[in-house]
Amino acid sequence: MADLITVARPYAEALYGLAKESGQEQAWADALQVLAAMIADAQARAFLSDPERAEAEKVALLSAAPVKVDSKAWEAFLALLIHHDRWPATAEIGALFSEALRHAEGVVDVLVTSAIALDAHQKTAVQSALERRFAGRKIAFREAVDTALVGGLVIHTGDLTIDASVRGQVQQLARTLRS
Numbered sequence: 001m002a003d004l005i006t007v008a009r010p011y012a013e014a015l016y017g018l019a020k021e022s023g024q025e026q027a028w029a030d031a032l033q034v035l036a037a038m039i040a041d042a043q044a045r046a047f048l049s050d051p052e053r054a055e056a057e058k059v060a061l062l063s064a065a066p067v068k069v070d071s072k073a074w075e076a077f078l079a080l081l082i083h084h085d086r087w088p089a090t091a092e093i094g095a096l097f098s099e100a101l102r103h104a105e106g107v108v109d110v111l112v113t114s115a116i117a118l119d120a121h122q123k124t125a126v127q128s129a130l131e132r133r134f135a136g137r138k139i140a141f142r143e144a145v146d147t148a149l150v151g152g153l154v155i156h157t158g159d160l161t162i163d164a165s166v167r168g169q170v171q172q173l174a175r176t177l178r179s
Contacts, residue, residue: 007086007089009096012094013096015028019097029098029101032090032097033098039062039087044061048087062082063078107137107139108134108158109140109158110130110157111142113143113144113146113153113155115148118143126153126155134157148167149165150165152169153165154168
């Protein structure tokens, strides 16, 4: 199957448009999260992968999820996923949908990776710098530790990566010396 993110994007965009029209963005985000959890179950995946099972049976299984969205739209979405064999991309659809929702809410998800855990003062300084960089948007700050960085930080948000790590500087120097 094609890259799941590529497969998921048009579904997430269409669902987000539908959810926005009905004012149920959060309800749809929650429903997609429930659906992804259901599909993560090995027994459910086996059932959905079984070519002997009718599409209606598969839709019935998934429509049993406790969701608070329009049932006709929900079942039509599930039928579409099953018919086009796109159910394996459910987690990616949910992630892209949530990303669109957070973007609409003015939230920027940021992952800050450092060689050692940041102390409170360092977190505050990084948070302040990010708030200046993304003026007018809320920052959802997550932190990770990767000792391979040696020192410094790598900041990831959407398509933007800022590599201010020692490892990144050494790699840049190596590329420069090779050219």
